[in-house]
Amino acid sequence: MAQLRIALAQVNPTVGDLDGNADLIVDWTRIAADSGAHLVAFPEMALTGYPVEDLALRPSFVEASRRALTAVARRLAEAGMGDVPVVVGHLDRRDGGRRPLNAAAWLHGGDVLIVSAKHHLPNYGVFDEYRIFERADMLPVVRLHGVDIATVICEDLWQDGGPVSVTRAAGAGLLLAVNASPYERDKDDTRLDLCARRAREAGCTLAYVNMVGGQDELVFDGDSLIVGADGAPIARAPQFLDHLLVTDLDLPEATAAEEPASVEAPGGATFTIERRTISAAPLPGHAPEPPTVAEPLDDLAEIYAALVVGTRDYVRKNGFRSVVLGLSGGIDSALVATIAADAVGPENVHAVLLPSRYSSEGSVSDAEELVKRQGLHSRIVPIARMVEAFEAELELHGLAAENLQARIRANVWMGLSNEHGHLVLTGGNKSELATGYSTLYGDSAGGFAPIKDVFKTTVWDLARWRNTAVTADLPFLHPFAEEPVPEAIIVKEPSAELRPGQRDRDSLPEYSVLDPVLADYVERDMGRDALTGAGHDPELVDRIVRLVDLAEYKRRQYPPGPKITPKNFGRDRRLPITNRWRERGDVAP
C-alpha cells in the first residue's frame, strides 16, 4: 500500500470571474500545501464557475478560460507550489471541435500535465450540457507517489457506461470525481449511495469534491466525501460551507504491469486510457491524521442553509452589499427578512413598511417588533395618497384595484433600490406563485425571490425552526439575542390585506391540503389521473389543477416575474408561453 494525503477544496467560484476564481485556486492550494497535502482537487468548472450556460459558446470566453488555466499553472509554480499537483475543472476545446469541452486538468510543475473532458452530458432538469459541450471518450490515469489516480467529471458518476465503467480495467487505485452538483432536498443521501456503488464498481477508493455556494437560481451544498473501495464512508465535508477536506488515504500501489490503452465500455463507447507519471515511487510512511466526518444537517436546517447561502451569494455575486424589502407583518416577508439578515447581516437589510387603508393595526406593530428584534433599518411609507392620485384618474375595481396597491408598493421599493443601490428581495412563496396569488410588477417584483421554491406550510416550519435555532451555533445564522420572528406573525391568519377583511382562504384551499397536491402536481409532474390515484380528493385536485394551470397561463402571458420550478431548487422548466393544453379540457383561458 502507498500513503497519500489528499485535499478536496470545496470552494465557491463565481461564473465568469476568471481572475477571482484563479485567486481562489491559488489561495486554497496554499492552504492545502501548508497542511502537507500531496494532491489538491477543485470542483467541476471551478475556474469559470458553473453553470456557464450558453456563455460557453462564445469563442472569446473559451480562449479566456484556456489562458487562465495556463496562467494558474504558472502562478502555482512561481509561488513554490509546482510540486503539488492540482486537479481543476475548466472550459476548454479540442482543435477543430464544434463545441467546447467541460474539462478538467492536472496542473504540475508550472504546466498543464493532462486535460480530460466529460463524457456524459446531462440535458435534463436544470442541465443543458448537450446543448453546450462536446463529449469526450478518454480516461486519464496519473501516477502520483506510486498510486494510479483516475479522474472523472460529475455526470460521468451518475450514468452507467461512462469512464467509471473502465476505471477498474485501467487499474486505478483512486478515482477522483470533480463535481458541480446542485442541492435538492434529500440529495445528500442519494449522493453517498451513488459514490459507494461507483467505488465498488471501480474497485477503488473514490474521492468526490463538490462546489459550494449560490449561483443564480442554483445552490451547491458541498458535501464532498470519500468512500473506500467497499463503499464505506471515510471522510465527509460539512454542507454549505467553504471547506478543505484533508484526508490521509492508504491506497494500493500501482503495478508495473501493462494495462490496456483502450477499453470498450458497456453501452458501446470505447475509451482511450491516457497515462502520465509524476512520481512512481511511494512516499515514506507517515502517521495519518484522523479524517473529518461531518454530520449532515437535518431537513429544515438544510433548507434554511440553502436559502441563506443562495440569497447571500446572489446579492454578493451581483455586486450588491445591501437589500431592500417590503415588510407587511405577514409570515412570508418576515421569513425573507430573517433569511436576509442571516445572509448579509441585519445592518444591510432595509425594511419598508407600506401600510394602506386596508392594513390591520397589527401589521405595522408586528413588523416593527421584528425590525427591533433583528436590528434592521426600517422606514414607514404610507401609500394611501398615492393610491388616491391614481384613483382620481382611473376607475379600477376588484382585482385591478387590489393589484394597483401591490404595484404602488413595488414602485416604492424599486425607487429606494435605484436611489440607494439596494437589491430588492421579493417575498412570494411557492404555494402563492403556483396558484397565481400574487401581482405581476407588484409583490412579485424584485431581483431575487428567496422563498419562491418553498411551500407555505414549509414557510411556517422554517420560521419556527429559526426561532428554536436562536441558541444554536450554526455558521450560516446571525447570532440574534432573542427569537427573530415574533410569535404573533407566525400564528396570524394569512391575508394579502388588499381589501377589507381579505383572507387567503377566501381564494385558496387551506395550505395544509393545498401544498401536498402542489408538490405532486408541480414538482412530481403527476397528471390529473395520477393525482386522484395517489389518494387526493378529486374535487380538490380539479380545483388546484385549474388554479395552477391558469396561474401558469397568466404568468407566461407576461414573461416577467419569478417563476416556480419543478424541483425543490432549480431553474424554471422550459414550457411554452402560449399553451392551451390542460390536464382538464374545460379550463377557459
Next chain:
Amino acid sequence: MAQLRIALAQVNPTVGDLDGNADLIVDWTRIAADSGAHLVAFPEMALTGYPVEDLALRPSFVEASRRALTAVARRLAEAGMGDVPVVVGHLDRRDGGRRPLNAAAWLHGGDVLIVSAKHHLPNYGVFDEYRIFERADMLPVVRLHGVDIATVICEDLWQDGGPVSVTRAAGAGLLLAVNASPYERDKDDTRLDLCARRAREAGCTLAYVNMVGGQDELVFDGDSLIVGADGAPIARAPQFLDHLLVTDLDLPEATAAEEPASVEAPGGATFTIERRTISAAPLPGHAPEPPTVAEPLDDLAEIYAALVVGTRDYVRKNGFRSVVLGLSGGIDSALVATIAADAVGPENVHAVLLPSRYSSEGSVSDAEELVKRQGLHSRIVPIARMVEAFEAELELHGLAAENLQARIRANVWMGLSNEHGHLVLTGGNKSELATGYSTLYGDSAGGFAPIKDVFKTTVWDLARWRNTAVTADLPFLHPFAEEPVPEAIIVKEPSAELRPGQRDRDSLPEYSVLDPVLADYVERDMGRDALTGAGHDPELVDRIVRLVDLAEYKRRQYPPGPKITPKNFGRDRRLPITNRWRERGDVAP
C-alpha cells in the same frame, strides 16, 4: 412516369390545442380533397403545435397526442376522406422509451399506417430537442399510386448523414419533408438552396411543407415549396399566410425490384427502411394545373409581416382580443401601435397618452394625430399628480426619479389591462434594450414586445416602409385611408422625455453608428478583438460593449423584462444571470 396531385397544408396550429389543431387538419384535408389532391401533408408537430418545449416530457400530454392522432384518422375516414392519405407531425413515444418522439404519421383508411420520427435533434439557438426527444433511425417509404414517397422531419434536411442520405438508396420518387422552421431574416434564400441541394442528393423531387404563424417568441413564415430532382423550383407558397399549395407532379414510377431494408448512412448510423403500399398502380393520366409560384417578400415587407403575424398570434393564441399601449408621440410606440392596428384591427387597439411635466407639446398632438389617422381608441391620463404623491414620501434623484415616472405609466396601463382585459404591448426596440436604455417594470412592462428584435434604425425604416405601403394590397396590412405614421413622429429627435431637454444622444451614440456594432456584438457574438478587426472604431467598440455588458448584467439581476435575442427572431440565449466575465476586464458592476 406517374402523376400525383399533392397538397402542402401550410397551417397555423397552437401549442397544446389538440382539439383545435385536429379541426385544422380535418378542415384543410377537406379543402385538399375537394381540389382533387391525392396526398395532403401538414407541418412538423402540427397536431400539438411547435415548439412544445418541456411540455413534451409530461407523460399525460404524450398520451393525449397519441389519442388525438388516432381520433383524427378515424374522423377523416368517417367524413369520407379515408382514401386520401394524410401526413401529419405529432408527439409520440416508443414502448419503453425514456423520452418521447418528434414523430410524423401517415393516416389512411381510418388508421395510422406508419409512424416515423426525427433523427437529427437540433439543440442550438432556439432549439432544445435533444433535451426533449429520442432520436430514431428509420426511413418510411410509402407507395401511393405507383410512386414511392419517403418522409423526413425538418432538421433531418439540414444535417448531413441522416435519412435524406439514404433516400436515394431506398429508391424514393418523392421526398416529403415536414417542417416547423422559424423565420429569420433572409432565411428564405437559404432554405431554397438547401432544398435544391437535398433534392439532388436524394435524386428525386422534394416537397417541403412549413408551419406558418406566431408562437410565443417565434414566427413561422411558411414559404412551403417544391423543387425537382435537379433542384429547380416547381412551386412556392406565399410567406406568412395560411395556404394550401396544390401541385401536379410527374414522378418516376416505383420499380418492383427489391430495395435494401437497411442502409448505412455516411457518419455511421444505420437506417431501417420500412415500406407500406397504399396503391401500387399509377393513376390514369390527367391534365395538370399550372403550379403556384409566389414571389418572396422584399426585406422590409418580410420583417413587417413577421412583426404583424407574431403580434396577432400572441394576442389571439393567449385568449385576448384587444391590446393597450402607451403612446408617447415617439417613433417606437407609434410603430408598435401601427403593427397592433394591422395585427388585431384599429378598433381593438387602446392607446393611452400619459403626459408628464416633461412632455413636449408635440408629444401629445403627434400621438393624437396618429390616433385619428388609424382610428384607435385613446384616452389621456396625465401623471403629474401621481408623481407628486410619490415625491411627497420619497426623495428620489436622477435615474431613480426618471424611472419612477416610467413605472407610474406602467401602473396605469397594467390597471387598464386588469380592468378591461386588454393585453399590454410594450414598445422597447433592440437598440434600447441592448444598451439598457429602458426602465424595469416601467416602459419595459408588458406581455408582448413587438419590436424587441428590431434595431432603432430599422424602426425608422419600417415606419417609412409602412407609410409607402398604404396603397399596397398586402394581406397583413390594414387598409388605412392615409399614411398611418405622421411624418412629424418619424423626423423628431429621439427622447425619453423623463427630464427637461433629454435626448437619446446624451446617453447613447448616434443610432446609425450604434446599430451596426450591436448587430455584430449581440447577434453575431463577435468578441472585442473581432469587432475592431471588422473595422469598427475601437473607442466606440469599448463604449458599446460596456453599455451592452452592463445592461445585460442589470437586466439579469432582475430576471423580468423583455430580453434581447442573438438572432433576428428567436428566444433568449440562455446566459447565466450572474456573470462577471466581460469582453473588457475593467467594467465595474
